Amino acid sequence: MKKSLLALAALGAFAGVAHAQSSVTLYGIIDEGFNVNTNVKGQHLYNLSAGVLQGSRWGLRGTEDLGGGLKAIFVLENGFDENTGKMNQGGLLFGRQAYVGLSSNYGTVTLGRQYDSVVDYVGPLEVGDQWGGYIAAHPGDIDNFNNAYRTNNTIKFTSQNYNGLTFGGTYSFGGIAGNVTGNQIWSLGAGYNNGPLVLGVGYLNARTPAASGGLFNNGGTASAADAAVTSTIYEGFTSANTYQVIGAGGAYTFGAATIGATYSNIRFGNLGKTFASPYTGQSATFNNAELNFKYQLTPALLIGAAYDYTRGVEIAGASRAQYHQGALGVDYFLSKRTDVYLTGVYQHALGDTLNTAGAVVDATANINNLTNSANQNQFTARIGIRHKF
Template structure:
């Protein structure tokens, strides 16, 4: 009897050790609010929507200590619409993230559906990733700073932290037999965060982004999940008019940089991005076959922690297109203001307003040069060159 009790005690002790060496955490965010849009396809619109300040989600993350400084880890993260219970990211079960990997003192390697380096190292400096939500992202989230698109079939490396310096990269297999570059995506980035100064740079390159399974067509937030199978631009799934006319490109490329400096309760930030849609007409027919469209974007933002519970923010963003080799030039001026009040560490209420003004002309999905119209990210576009939206919402983290 004593031997049995001793054996049970020993097993219990080992079970406790094993439990201490591994963990699984359930986490999530629920975000919902009421919106007003002054011009949604020509009409005023009032509605309720989910996941503007941060995408509504729940997820599981876990680690296991394998010994010798080596750990196994995984993340499974679902996105959903709080207003109706539907899955997000085109109906994918774990459309936000889904990966597994190994971590050591030399860095972390993960495999699955993941964020690219522009999102990781530059995105956090944009106002939309801080207090403005996706409506304050750059027009059409054209540079993916706000994580409109994620990468499938991805191998990712993230370095250890070397006195504030981190770096990494991703590579996504296209998976097309006989065409190694089809749907291929790769990115590189680096960041520095030490004291009041933070900096980040990133590069993203995606081949045939509008093809079935490409970057724009794998469950993005501003595209449907319907493959672009037609031979004209009208078959393309991206809904934003900012760059839908250039979706036939063979290559989508982003070069981005950002920085922020904190002094006391205030932080000022800057971002810059250069975006190119190269070799138009590759994915489907375009009257501008072989040409390219280029955009440049710059943002300055400011936030101030008035009290431990009250944050205010302001931002101005400018986007300029040098499109189809100078035959059209669109400009977008955008301003955003936000107030965020924390009722507790996990629950806050917020108010965000965004105004956008468009100038010049652009290319529509039929390949025609037309007057540019305002199109705040994630919303139904305006029929004029002006659009204003305001949102009041509540967010809870668990």
């Protein structure tokens, strides 16, 4: 009897130690607000929408200390729309992130559905990832700085922090039997954050991005409708065999002010056979540049402004589209977890582009993640509240 009691006590002590070395955290964000859009195919639209400043989500984050500096980690993160109760990211249960891995003194290796290196190292420097939300992201989030697309079946390495320097990369298997490069995605990036200076660079390469399971079409059950990118900024180029992004950015803080800039080169290589001559097999290139500014008026009040310019390089006499976009924002923090904000975005389009059939059409304004306008201009404003838990 005494031996049984001693064994039970030892087991209880061991369980207590194991519990002390492990942790699981429930976290989340709820972002809700009222929008005004002056041009939805020629009509004004007033509506509530979720997750503009940050996507509404809940998640579980866990870690277990394995000893010797080695830890097991995991993240499961769900995106949702609080207006309808539905799940985002194509209805996936953990559509934002879902991964498990090991962390050591040398870095972290994780496996699952994750973010690419452009998102990790350059994305935080554009205004859409700061005070502007997705409506202030680059037109159509054409360079994925705002994380419109996540990568499935991904192996990811992230280094430790070396005096402000971090680096990493990802590789995503396409999952097509007999075709190693189909749907394949890989990325590399590095960042520096030390004192007032922040820098980031990134590279992203995705094969057959609009195919079932490709970068543009991996958010739920695949279908022809899912495969179509809805942004008129670049929907005509998604038949490309390769989607490539080269990005860089930086920011410098002096006192209460921060000024930042980003640049990206986006290439849609080897356009598909559905295009008529002379566009079939050619490549379309876009360049994007952003200048942003924010000022912390008080510990609770932040104001910001940004200007973004996107230009399409001519391809056989077409795709000379240009997009000018400006954004203004105010963010007031009621507490560490709750803030209210106001954001306004205006976009003006010029030139022409290609539609999904390969025909030359006039470029129209299309603020990111909104229905396109009927002409060259579009304005949207949002007042919202965000709560973190």
